[in-house]
Amino acid sequence: MINLAVIVAYLVAVAVIGLKLSGKQRSASDYFTGERSLPWWAVMFSIVATETSTLTVISVPGVAYAGSFSYVELAVGYLIGRVLVAFVLLPLYFRGGFVSAYQYLGQRFGRHLQALASVTFLITRLLAEGVRLFAGAIPIKLLLAEFGVHANYFVIVLAITAVTVAYTYVGGIKAVVWTDFLQMSLYLIGAVVCIVVLLRQTGLGAFATAFDAGKLTVFNFDLPILTSPYAFVTAVVGGALLTMGSHGSDQLIAQRVLSCRSLSDGRKAMIGSAIAVGVQFALFSLVGALLWVNNGGASLARLGLSSDQIFGDFILRGLPVGLSGLLVAGILAATMGSLSSALNSLSNSTIADLVQSWAGRCPAPEVMLRIARWATGVWALVMVAFASMFTTTDNPVVELGLSIASYTYGALLGAFLLGLLVRRADGTAAGIAFVATLLGTGWAAIGLRIGADAKPLAFPWFVPLGVAITLVVGGLVALLRPRREAPVHVAEPAGG
Template sequence: MHDVVNLAVIVAYLVAIAVIGLRLSGRQRSATDYFTGERSLPWWAVMFSIVATETSTLTVISVPGVAYGGSFSYVELAVGYLVGRILVAFVLLPLYFRGGFVSAYQYLGERFGRHTQGLASLTFLVTRLLAEGVRLLAGAIPIKLLLAEFGLDVNYFVIVLAITAVTVAYTYVGGIKAVVWTDLLQMGLYLAGAVICIVVLSVQVGGAGWAAAWDAGKFTVFDFDKPILTSPYAFVTAIVGGALLTMGSHGSDQLIAQRVLSCRSLSDGRKAMIGSAVAIGVQFALFSLVGALLWARNGGAPLASLGLTSDQVFGEFILRDLPMGLSGLLVAGILAATMGSLSSALNSLSTSTLADLVGSWGRWRPDEATMLRVARWMTGVWALMMVGFASLFTTTSDPVVELGLSIASYTYGALLGAFLLGLLVPRADGVASFVAFVATLLGTGWAALGISVGGSSLAFPWFVPLGVVITLVVGGLISLVRPRREPVAPEPEPVASA
């Protein structure tokens, strides 16, 4: 009976979120409306959509596991995130709002030409497919465990396909408006789930459990002892690397930039961007607290002795130790995080495809009604591709939150570096930016595969600073030996016109 009730709660959630998403989205009249909601969304809704998009399942599933085996180290990363988002708000956002863009990479097209714009877009598309594949897999983990309670051994592929189908139902029709408003609802659901777990665990462990976790250093935020180059949670790595990582993810990644571009003004966009850093710190603290209390509940037992991985410990608690109905609600919260991230990714992938590739390279000039139909069709195509990419990560043993951030870190350096090259090196032209971009992708790829310090891999937050340095050095040197040219004139962008 326990499992039947939980499954009923999950099914009810899936039906409700699809219906609500369709009702809240309103009628889409143009491609611009589909991509940016006619720039009419309130900043606070966009702020929560940013948070729901970036944390998603990786936070819900993996951060408690990281805290179980470590401490509140993810809260330390949030400090770096705040620094980075303040810089994005005042350095990069003005470029996007001034140009009236629907894609962040349209700035690169205006500054360097369509070759760099197209390369940046392709890099984003591939990176987002891989990173969202990890997130989809993370969302499928608790569903698979729940179905196993019924004696059903369902393949991850089938679960991922079902989650994607429901998400597409409202994203396909409603565009960015459906994405933002459902993100807001879904974020509330999984945050409520975290609070419920904290209350239940606090009752179970009592004051003695809190004291044991404190004495064991589970609530430690800043770590000055870990090696800087190889640990993502060392203080310098978290602050410096985290700041540049979030500049890449929130300043040069279309997934987040598109959320901000749907705000009513630059001022609102800045509020949404900076506010999201504060909210993300609160989220990291909540889910880290869940992990610390799970550690206390299990008497500090190592995960290996429990037969669990760091990505399974929270899901196991949800399914086996919460009261009837609450387990289903918590799994629905995990699904909410998965679907919020996925819907944002699908919409941004469709936007970048049309604005940066079709509009810039194909020189296609359809009417708005045709463009809207194509935008929806591209959402469906990317959804199918996402399901395929998610199946690539079913054998990984690394915490999925670290795997997802690592994948993104490989390319954020090149993306952020291209924007900074355009701002800081006036002589840089399309050739310099294109060669520097390719050199950065190769350099960070080599670093990810070949660099080790004392037998350990370079920590993922350092890939972005490394990429930025390579881009600026290579692009700057090429600019010095090339003759000065007039800036590239902006090309008309049909997708951006209302």
């Protein structure tokens, strides 16, 4: 029962620490952006913790176990994409004094497109976070089974959400950022501990064994470009545009950066997060490669485990009691970090892009703060319902989570680029292009199959495809419509 005691102690500690560090919130602006007072390094770690989640912690080792270090290759594209976001999109948000990235679309194209983008984000984030929540429940279910407790995924998801809401509801973005920092430290320490334990079991010769077997290969030029997410061109080009969509047009990440003190600090946080993510991918991929060596190269089928279970199984069976509980707490930390960020950004987008934009006025700060907290609680309940939709571990959840988000990132990023690149485009052109992109990307995800073996298009290509559709359709509609100046709608920051 020592493991369970460690986990319970962690859950209580993180809720208390989150509330202590957040301070007293006085307005919706403070609740959502911390009055733009957070240091860039804390925001950087919060970005990393937000995007890492349980998907990275439990899935990337499995990907490396079954394949190689090719997941690290995505980090190259991520760095390129985040540099572009830092110098192309972030100036728009800081110059406008926004608390939501979609307020730019409202200013450029009108509130209808702002609302459409916000609703698209809300639905996408619910689905993607549903996968992340489910992923976090996987090792907890295994641990409880060790003690004869057979809890279903729904109960576990409900418990994780309840603890996360405890500090997110009251503390807002400050609680989210500072607990993200602590939680990221925990799961990174966990990865290093696993590497040390595995090296003690296998010896330093494990590196040579893994290298000879191709497990440490980062760049792969032989995989098919269109159907493999880990082909070099796919990872770099597709990964760059994917991260531009996720970090430039997704409110989940944009909100973190808007909490920085200045544009310069925002750029440091954005670019620094790409480097930190690359290090994380390497650490968790190394765990997977060493697990493969430790198991004598046995296949997942021979072990009777899925790729998402291999790391969790090692935590429970290969680590000493207490330490394994700490590692499971690290997985919980990743889950709670991404969940708290999602709840706060969902509430933010609801208030800034829907309620305030359509109400036409800003209520008193204390009223907005109360509405923001209620929105956080409501989204938490909806999140639990979405997470209950996922009940299988047949495929790597890291790919599933990224695929869900990729379906709409093309439309969101494309709308921003359309506003920057096509001066003649107005709200009508942008709206038609946005809907056409969602339909086109949806068809590519569901109906498009490539080659004799009918493989689906790799998820990093959904964003480039979506951006291309948006620019082509939006540009053509703008050319066919009578020439007019793009409307300018002034959007007031939420919360006063």
